[in-house]
Amino acid sequence: MSTPPNQPSSGRASSDDAPPFRYTAALADQIETRWQKHWDAEQTFRQPNPGEADFEPDRPKFYCLDMFPYPSGAGLHVGHPEGYTATDIVSRYKRMKGCNVLHPMGWDAFGLPAEQYAIQTGVHPATTTRKSIDTFRRQLKRFGFSYDWSREYGTIDPEYYKWTQWIFLRLYNSWFDPQAETPTYPDGKTRRGCARPIATLIAQLESGDLRIGLDGEPVHVGAAAANPLAAVGGGAEMEGTLRWHELDKTRQRAVIDNQRLAYLDEMTVNWCPALGTVLANDEVIDGKSERGGHPVLRKPLRQWQFRITSYAQRLLDDLALIDWPASTRTQQEEWIGRSEGAEIDFPIEHAPRSLPVLRVFTTRPDTIFGATYMVVAPEHPIIEHALTRPREELDREALRRYVETSRNKAEVDRMTETREKTGVFTGMYCTNPATGKQIPIWTADYVLMGYGTGAIMAVPAHDERDWAFAKAFNLPIVEVIRDPKGGSVQEACFSGDGVGVNSANAEVSLNGLSVERAKAAIIAWLEKSGLGVKTVNYRLRDWVFSRQRYWGEPIPIVFDEQGNHYPVGESALPVVLPDLADYSPVESEEPQPLLAKATEWVHTTAGAAGVSADVLAPGTQVRRETNTMPGSAGSSWYFLRYCDAKNPRRLISREADAYWMGGVGAPTLGPGPGPSATRSVAVPRAVAGVDLYIGGPEHAVGHLLYSRFWQKALFDLGEVCTPEPFNTLFHQGMITSYAYQRADKSIVAMDAVREEADGRFVEIATGQALTPVVTKMSKRYKNVINPDDIIAQFGADTFRLYEMYMGPLEASKPWNTKDTIGCFRFLQRAWRMTVDEQTGDLRLAASANADVEKQLHRTIAKVDADIPRLAFNTAIAAMIEFVNAATGAGGVTRGQLERFALILSPFAPHMAEELWARLGHAESLAFEPFPMADPKMLVDAEVEIPISIQGKVRHKVMVPTGADKAAIEAIAMGDPRVKELIAGKTVQKVIVVPGKMVNLVIG
RNA sequence: GCCGGUGUGGCGGAACUGGCAGACGCAGCGGAUUCAAAAUCCGCCGGGCUCAACCCCCGUGCAGGUUCGAUUCCUGUCACCGGCACCA
Secondary structure, eight states: OOOOOOOOOTTTTOOTTSOTTSOOHHHHHHHHHHHHHHHHHHTTTOOOOTTSTTOOTTSOEEEEEEOOOOOOTTOOOTTHHHHHHHHHHHHHHHHHTTOEEEOOOOBOOOSHHHHHHHHHHOOOHHHHHHHHHHHHHHHHHHTTOOOOGGGOOBTTSHHHHHHHHHHHHHHHTEEEEEEEEOOOOTTSOOOEEEEEEHHHHHHHHHHTSEEEOTTSOEEEHHHHHHOHHHHTTTOSGGGGOBOGGGSOHHHHHHHHHTTBSEEEEEEEEEEETTTTEEEOGGGEETTEETTTTOBOEEEEEEEEEEOGGGGHHHHHHGGGGSBOOHHHHHHHHHHHTEEEEEEEEEEBTTOOTTOOEEEEEESOGGGGGGOOEEEEOTTOTHHHHHHHSOOTTOOHHHHHHHHHHHHHHTTTTTTTSOOOOOOEEEEEEEEOTTTOOEEEEEEOTTSOTTSTTSEEEEOGGGOHHHHHHHHHHTOOOOOOEEOTTOOOTTTSOOOSOOEEOSOBOSSOBOBTOBHHHHHHHHHHHHHHHTSEEEEEEEOOOOEEOOBOOSSSOBOOEEEOTTOOEEEOOGGGOOOOOOOOSOOOOOOOSSOOOGGGGOHHHHEEEHHHHTOOTTTSOTTOEEEEOOOBOOTHHHHTSHHHHHTTTTOSSSSSOHHHIIIIIOOTTSOOSOOOOOSSTTSOOOOOOOSOSBSEEEEOGGGTTHHHHHHHHHHHHHHHTTSSSOSOSBSBEEEOOOEEEEEEEOTTSOEEOGGGEEEOTTSOEEETTTOOEEEEEEEEOOGGGTOOOOHHHHHHHHOHHHHHHHHHHSSOTTSOEEEOGGGHHHHHHHHHHHHHHHBOTTTOOBOOOSSOOHHHHHHHHHHHHHHHHHTTTTOHHHHHHHHHHHHHHHHHTTOOOHHHHHHHHHHHTTTSHHHHHHHHHHTTOOSOGGGSOOOOOOGGGGOOSEEEEEEEETTEEEEEEEEETTOOHHHHHHHHHHOHHHHHHHTTSOEEEEEEETTTEEEEEEO
8 A cells, every 4th residue: 555645844845935835846846756756666557467466357458659769868858758748648548547558668779879979988888878778767757657667678688689689580580482371360361472481481492382493583383384584585484493402502502591581682882991881871972971071982792681572562551451640651652662564575686695685674564665775774784794795886985984983873972963864875785575676775873773673665755764865865756655735755755644656566556545555455465475574563672681880789690611691599599799899990991890890709619609500510610790780670679578578488478469469459549530630530440569659750661661571570470469560650740949040040049049028039148139940959059958957947747738738749849938837837726726835735615616517527528538639738728727717616626626636647647646645545546547527517508609691600699409400590580689680681591500500691 | 853741819729520710828918916026816818990899891821612601622822841862
């Protein structure tokens, strides 16, 4: 049993000569810290798991999650508590509604800033990170958030990243079988295309169900006949394929490694030898590092990647199952970038044996008769061939130079340059299979190796980019789609819908067909002739997972002397990140991960590294993988670990997963039309997962896509029970701030600004007039608000109320400290209404005022309706109105204060607990039932409705509640003022909306 | 350029499915209380007309449209914010 906290000692809490029990910042601080200690000591918000003694199985579950923070040295900013307060309100509300609430917090703690700090100072990143975590934890506790701190962990804890590494190994040991069925989704159906253990791939290859295609990909024996391209260049049906036993060990290994969901492949990176680090594209400016201006080289690097592209279709389809903001869904759809079209082979003249055809992807196969040249990316393999087989008409030097520069600037600078088309002729030709004509092959950097096949058929008449290119290099433009408006393709390209012209050969004609019908016709012909197939292409690329950093999870892989890779055995996990003597980067022409400095750790034996003896003899000399995982590794599954944070045997127990992540039918956020279109409308609950996930919209693709991918892979492999991690997602808006500009646009710090009586802003030092502008909070604009300062000034309850009262949760809103006083005054008035400021005793009305009682019911109903739709600003406004009205009417009774304290508690929990305790309750109110509004108290006997004439309000009348149309019309038409207004006019029509309004249409 | 979002008093915002525009808060103005101030309490607070009130007129970025009726729906347009970057 808990005891109510001590009464404040008289006088100490008051400032100046204020009464001793006035709700001042000092008293707020005293109340708040006392309750925070109480909650900590009593473990009020510890949520037991199924199987624990005090678990209550009859309650429904609610998993309410924040995006966990990266603990930076700077501490919390005011943006963090916005989303955290919102989830805290919902969590507290759901507890009062009888739910078991999982509301956890932890730390996304691997990352670059700590590493860079270590490079500068030599302090171990763990030291700085642990210190930042302590600061964050202390700050978060000061807000009174009802987290279950017993589940706290950081992604840097070896007990946590052990499982991050374990997931890596699970994906490493799996492949994506396009033929396999998934486990059953919560909707009772399965999906085709599923991750399976790599052993199933080997088994199918050994049995002969799968053979190896020309490109090294496994081919289904049944599928090969249906895929004409599989046989291209090889003659008859299965002749291009090989049986498993026809391959030597090395080739077998290559085939397998090439199918793993985690695989090694070469990627071009921006390596800066001087900084000894790989740079992101936006850290490179004009081929120089943003930091220091050192030269940057583009180097191929073997990096681990995840085969997220295998999941493209399911990631797209399953968006329909989840309750997410439409804008986020759209962003993911566009990121995945599905497009339908065809792959078509253009035979190459004087082709090398290894490359008989130039394969292109196009979304407009219907324009093939207008393809007058080809363009390949500068990285395309055919370039090598073109360079080694010089032809007289080829300017080899120009080609070599062009390819060199394009490769080096790739992506980084392409976008900063003008869109002028550049390119070079390769000296090679191929045949347009539709026209039979010979057409030239060019290379240009507007074709990207990473999309489609890295080659296009150029149809200048009907594609903007091809048109501009053709104009620049004087290539022929042939119209094959007639513009209904009659424009000429020589003047401008036409990419709209029209009918086919000039599009026929001996076997097929597209003339006269619409674009849609022409596509179908040409694809049918291509497939019949073995020249092409209908395909779907995705923009999504695989997820590069290697970082050449120190402060990340080690990748649990070793290499033998031949460079083959082997997994560390699960029993040897975690592979603990070794300490380094110094963190300065390795200056080198060749990319060197920082971890390579831990030489003793790197060079070991298979046995010592924990590689299973079945895989590699224990005495074998091996070299550990020295790349580490990216920051997004730990955050891609952290929501699972909260469910069972200390489990040493599994990443999450089956029971905890089934309860917190499964549990279809558990209450999610209630229905209820939101005030804005971005607010999710309740959809039928199609998948389980987190019931409410709140975080910033900047994670719309990265984190939220990677998490979905891992969840699906783990689901396919039977490790977790649901295919989508987050059922309901919500993005809070950014909290901006005012910055003050001088006439010359320079910025004046916030505290050097004075507001004049007339509302103008001036610089205190000079009296110069300033213009306020709303911007992101940043040091640069000198407008950062520190939450600690606000709490010191008003207390955490006021801070929480103010951030929720500023406006809709999803909107970006400017912080205005002077507005916080309004929320502070509200709490002060509520306190003064019920607590004697001199004695601290409760001061309650003996009997209930009927109007106050009625308004209390309405306030309860409003708050009860607004919390589930996350409309906290209007809920708070209703509570303010209640306190104002009750104060004016002589206060509230004990029963009324109890209910008011309960509805206030999700928003301002400290004051609510304090009032509750003063009412004589020994237990926290956190698990009290949320008060119920009596529906009878929500309606009046009479309502006032407006009477408008021609749509303009002219008068108002009282009508009985529930009166029907005829009765209302009679009251309206009988009203003397209405008679006066319509005197001498004919009423043509009377529109009555019962309970709402009357409109008279007069002639 | 493309995609997404937002435009309502001096400021933050409210208005649920088309039905009284401006709830609530800040700032401001007036009054009560006070020796005075702070705090508190009460009242006013979009613009025009008016000594004032009533009445009336205008008003949700701008221009049109649909409707008995539009902040809400449609078309066009402007401004600001965020994201993407030649995706065949």
